[in-house]
Amino acid sequence: MNPYNQRQRFRTQQESGTTSGMCDNYLQANMLVLPKEYAFDFLLFCLRNPKPCPIVDVLEPGITTPKIANADIRSDLPKYRIYRNGEFVEEVKDIQGVWRDDFVTFLIGCSFTFEKALLEDEINLLHQEQRKVVPMYKTNIPCEEAGRFKGNMVVSMRALKPEEIDRAVKITESFETSHGSPVHIGNPAEIGIDDITVPDYGESVDFNEEERIPVFWGCGVTPQNVCLHAKPEIMISHAPGHMLITDQFEEKK
Amino acid sequence: MNPYNQRQRFRTQQESGTTSGMCDNYLQANMLVLPKEYAFDFLLFCLRNPKPCPIVDVLEPGITTPKIANADIRSDLPKYRIYRNGEFVEEVKDIQGVWRDDFVTFLIGCSFTFEKALLEDEINLLHQEQRKVVPMYKTNIPCEEAGRFKGNMVVSMRALKPEEIDRAVKITESFETSHGSPVHIGNPAEIGIDDITVPDYGESVDFNEEERIPVFWGCGVTPQNVCLHAKPEIMISHAPGHMLITDQFEEKK
Structure with missing residues (x-):
């Protein structure tokens, strides 16, 4: 299945399992969403810690379509985790209900x-x-x-x-x-x-x-661990193993 | 002369010429200072445009000592340029008088x-x-x-x-x-x-x-050109050719 069709299955909640092994050769990414207020600090954190947090793409405040995937990041991952004040609150299949215009999305390389x-x-x-x-x-x-x-x-x-x-x-x-x-x-x-x-x-x-x-x-x-210290009012991540499948081929670098 | 001593000569304004050819083997850097309000956008701009804007170091709001130089970036460059609302205003030898606690400093690789x-x-x-x-x-x-x-x-x-x-x-x-x-x-x-x-x-x-x-x-x-569009209320840069001399040796990468 191509990435677009696979993401549609997540969007319509026909599927919500791990993306491991899906869409061979396409880059998958960790996702982290933070209010703009935290975005400079977190972007700098990623730059200073490229091994755990290699930046693949950053979406400006309110933007929901990455450059590297014809996707809506609010619905096209299989599962999300919501954290409030540094504490895990719930796992959901869609984040449209909590989305805000000041949310900045970071896509981070995965293993x-x-x-x-x-x-x-x-x-x-x-x-x-x-x-x-x-x-x-x-x-x-x-x-x-x-x-x-x-x-x-x-x-x-x-x-x-x-x-x-x-x-x-x-x-x-x-x-x-x-x-x-x-x-x-x-x-x-x-x-x-x-x-x-x-x-x-x-x-x-x-x-x-x-x-x-x-x-x-x-x-x-x-970043989910580091968040325990920063305690942002809200942070959203992919659920472990439940990544964004992008439209970009994997390559060295 | 070692970088520290050379920077002291700039700090005390005994010298204010180009740093070209100074302190052989030590990395020199372009400098750009912006209010925190612009810092996320500008850091992202640098990441997306690594050829003109390769990031060497970023100093968090109010910080005046880089990790890569035992320096005060408000006085240890030979000459600075101040821009207001996207327009060049003046060239000065010291920016202590205009410094603010919300200023974020970007050090960018030079040629x-x-x-x-x-x-x-x-x-x-x-x-x-x-x-x-x-x-x-x-x-x-x-x-x-x-x-x-x-x-x-x-x-x-x-x-x-x-x-x-x-x-x-x-x-x-x-x-x-x-x-x-x-x-x-x-x-x-x-x-x-x-x-x-x-x-x-x-x-x-x-x-x-x-x-x-x-x-x-x-x-x-x-970035000085790009600033004409963004029109930040204030932006400070090194004067062209008048760089920060760091304590770090030049190396590939």
């Missing part, structure tokens, strides 16, 4: 792009084999502050075979708008992760008794 | 870095040989709009020997924070320049009767 590049180089990913959402963890790695936005990075983890690591680093570093190269390799404790079997988001993966080394990448859930 | 890289590869530059300020021109190349900021790109021109062009493109494309690769090669009329001997900023260079091809790069004077 689907680099995962596909890894697979194409025959690096298999356990969470995909086990049909799980990739495990994500809060860390002790501080993001660089920007105005009201501060907090630690959230990372996603893929456990690779030792001989795959160098290749995985090289492949992912060329996808700057898909989180780039890993932020840590090898020791979860060193970045504040006490128990690798208990992720903060997503699902735990089974290492299959093979020798596997955990590799951590910056994660687009970071 | 000195890539010029040095060209020289190191034995591509000589006529404006330097002739001791002139590089010629700059208004063009018909539209910038990508962002909020209140719209307008055409300003470019700088260096006339190269035909056999130098490929190398010059390759060298400059690796300096993304110094305007990157050329925006046009060869035909001034095609980008709206009627008379190459009459630049809009800087000084005309003599082609020396050799075969030379004009090569055009995005220029940090672009």
